[in-house]
Amino acid sequence: MDANILVLGADNVGKSALIVRFLTRRFIGEYGDLEFLYTHSVIMDGREQTLNVWDAPYTQQDQSSETMLCEKRLQWADGLLLVYSICDRASFNVVSKLVQAIKTTKQLLGFEKIPMVIVGNKRDLHHQRIVLSEEGRMLALSADCQFYEVSAADNYHSVLGVFHGLLDRIRESRVSVKKLPGIKGIVKSMSAVFNRRRTDSL
Numbered sequence: 604m605d606a607n608i609l610v611l612g613a614d615n616v617g618k619s620a621l622i623v624r625f626l627t628r629r630f631i632g633e634y635g636d637l638e639f640l641y642t643h644s645v646i647m648d649g650r651e652q653t654l655n656v657w658d659a660p661y662t663q664q665d666q667s668s669e670t671m672l673c674e675k676r677l678q679w680a681d682g683l684l685l686v687y688s689i690c691d692r693a694s695f696n697v698v699s700k701l702v703q704a705i706k707t708t709k710q711l712l713g714f715e716k717i718p719m720v721i722v723g724n725k726r727d728l729h730h731q732r733i734v735l736s737e738e739g740r741m742l743a744l745s746a747d748c749q750f751y752e753v754s755a756a757d758n759y760h761s762v763l764g765v766f767h768g769l770l771d772r773i774r775e776s777r778v779s780v781k782k783l784p785g786i787k788g789i790v791k792s793m794s795a796v797f798n799r800r801r802t803d804s805l
């Protein structure tokens with residue numbers, strides 16, 4: 604399975620840190636503020652898979668648009684990772700706004716539901732915590748997605764869990780789309796019934 608993962612969130616919440624931790628197991632401290640598209644092969648369930656991870660900045664245009672901010676990005680993405688910092692209330696508000704904007708964009712453009720996870724990063728800074736875990740959990744519940752609190756600085760395995768959780772959801776969504784019969788499937792099953800009748804009556 605190949606997958607495109609779009610990482611969204613306010614500045615300085617640790618988007619690059621999470622991606623670099625996942626891809627290299629390392630936390631290097633400073634990442635610059637460039638926009639990056641990372642392509643990486645991982646072995647999951649014994650199979651090689653290609654992941655494209657887009658570290659997308661939160662632009663002026665995103666901030667001014669309530670609805671269509673993500674149109675092109677949503678078209679590209681198979682899964683979304685929305686990140687805030689537990690020490691930064693404004694970054695949590697950005698994720699709430701993104702959830703709303705994604706919902707509206709999907710409704711307006713008739714997109715399929717895109718698998719998504721919400722991540723509260725910088726868990727190691729619990730003494731500076733401003734956003735309660737409960738608030739993150741409630742937001743994820745309202746967005747019908749999974750919620751994680753992690754520290755890109757402290758813990759590789761929890762970051763790995765975030766990406767694997769999202770990849771599982773992407774895989775599940777592909778299976779459920781395949782299960783829908785679609786028009787071809789319906790025609791196929793109807794002709795199977797008619798053919799059986801015809802052969803039965805011979």
Ligand SMILES: Nc1nc2c(ncn2[C@@H]2O[C@H](COP(=O)(O)OP(=O)(O)OP(=O)(O)O)[C@@H](O)[C@H]2O)c(=O)[nH]1
Binds near residue numbers: 725
């Ligand atoms: N204590 C702590 N610091 C972190 C953690 N994750 C990232 N940081 C720090 O937070 C700062 C911002 O991290 P980045 O990964 O550059 O954040 P970003 O969201 O990609 O930021 P932009 O490039 O501005 O969009 C850096 O100084 C990181 O070292 C974390 O889990 N804990």
